[in-house]
Amino acid sequence: MTSTLTLADLAGLDLGEHTATYDDTAAILYALSVGARSSQLDLVYERDLRVLPTYGCALGLWAVEAAGRLGAYDPKRSLHASQRLVVHKPLPATGSITMTGRLANVYDKGKASLVEVEVSSEYFDAFYGIFLPGTGGWGGDRGPSSAAGETPELTTVTSFETSPDHAALYRLTGDRHPIHIDPEVSGANGFERPILHGLCTLGIATVEIAGHVGAHPAELRELSTRLAAPVLPGDTVDVASAVSGPTVHFEGRVGETKVLAGGTATFG
Numbered sequence: 076m077t078s079t080l081t082l083a084d085l086a087g088l089d090l091g092e093h094t095a096t097y098d099d100t101a102a103i104l105y106a107l108s109v110g111a112r113s114s115q116l117d118l119v120y121e122r123d124l125r126v127l128p129t130y131g132c133a134l135g136l137w138a139v140e141a142a143g144r145l146g147a148y149d150p151k152r153s154l155h156a157s158q159r160l161v162v163h164k165p166l167p168a169t170g171s172i173t174m175t176g177r178l179a180n181v182y183d184k185g186k187a188s189l190v191e192v193e194v195s196s197e198y199f200d201a202f203y204g205i206f207l208p209g210t211g212g213w214g215g216d217r218g219p220s221s222a223a224g225e226t227p228e229l230t231t232v233t234s235f236e237t238s239p240d241h242a243a244l245y246r247l248t249g250d251r252h253p254i255h256i257d258p259e260v261s262g263a264n265g266f267e268r269p270i271l272h273g274l275c276t277l278g279i280a281t282v283e284i285a286g287h288v289g290a291h292p293a294e295l296r297e298l299s300t301r302l303a304a305p306v307l308p309g310d311t312v313d314v315a316s317a318v319s320g321p322t323v324h325f326e327g328r329v330g331e332t333k334v335l336a337g338g339t340a341t342f343g
């Protein structure tokens with residue numbers, strides 16, 4: 076079925092309701108795919124399992140996919156550009172989560188458009204910024220001129236070496252966008268090979284920064300970052316952080332390139 080919807084029609088559209096069901100195998104696979112160690116027993120062992128709150132971002136992706144199916148843009152030419160998560164209560168180790176989705180805003184950035192998708196549930200709210208290169212100039216609102224936030228000097232740094240097969244593994248947590256597995260699709264988007272999921276990089280960074288501040292990663296309360304540049308499977312991501320009051324500021328780099336920018340998190 077072809078849609079007559081345009082980008083200008085999307086802001087405010089209701090994306091409906093979705094119930095995601097998962098078991099402890101799925102939650103453990105997610106934890107392992109974002110770098111949980113076998114020594115972090117309550118993340119990787121079904122006995123007393125705690126589910127990483129960032130799994131909520133993966134569970135909410137149905138709404139981003141629903142937005143892409145509306146026909147106003149080509150989801151194969153989209154890039155996940157920012158992510159926010161607000162945690163209300165811990166995800167169960169196994170169960171069903173009912174979520175609602177909304178296409179909150181669509182901005183015309185001139186050379187690109189930025190689609191903002193919101194997902195709400197009793198466990199978390201998740202906000203996805205999706206960048207659509209080459210689709211701007213349709214006369215829409217430019218939106219907030221959102222330079223990445225100022226970050227204080229980041230004093231703690233750890234490195235995480237992703238595997239060349241990391242995207243092939245992470246996609247089994249639910250995000251089967253072909254840009255992460257299909258060389259033809261990644262090539263059409265200008266990448267030398269399939270790129271890592273932004274939510275995988277962010278999940279890895281969250282486990283790392285929890286370690287920096289001595290928090291349990293399952294105690295994450297809020298998280299926000301820009302996905303500023305692509306990560307290729309096999310890249311080493313340097314995660315840097317500093318604490319300022321209740322907030323952990325963080326960023327991620329691959330070499331000199333900032334891949335996570337203006338990140339903030341709270342735990343507790």
Ligand SMILES: C/C=C/C(=O)SCCNC(=O)CCNC(=O)[C@H](O)C(C)(C)COP(=O)(O)OP(=O)(O)OC[C@H]1O[C@@H](n2cnc3c(N)ncnc32)[C@H](O)[C@@H]1OP(=O)(O)O
Pocket residue numbers: 153154155156157184189204206217218219220221222252254270271272273274301302303304305306
């Ligand atoms: C469905 C896909 C799933 C995935 O997982 S894809 C893999 C993960 N994602 C990535 O690898 C993407 C990594 N990020 C990037 O490559 C780049 O980063 C972007 C291509 C997304 C944007 O970079 P650039 O084209 O250089 O944009 P600019 O010139 O810096 O900004 C143009 C306008 O867009 C706003 N903007 C840019 N990034 C964001 C963002 N992340 N969130 C909100 N706004 C953003 C800016 O502010 C500005 O707008 P103003 O001129 O009005 O200020």
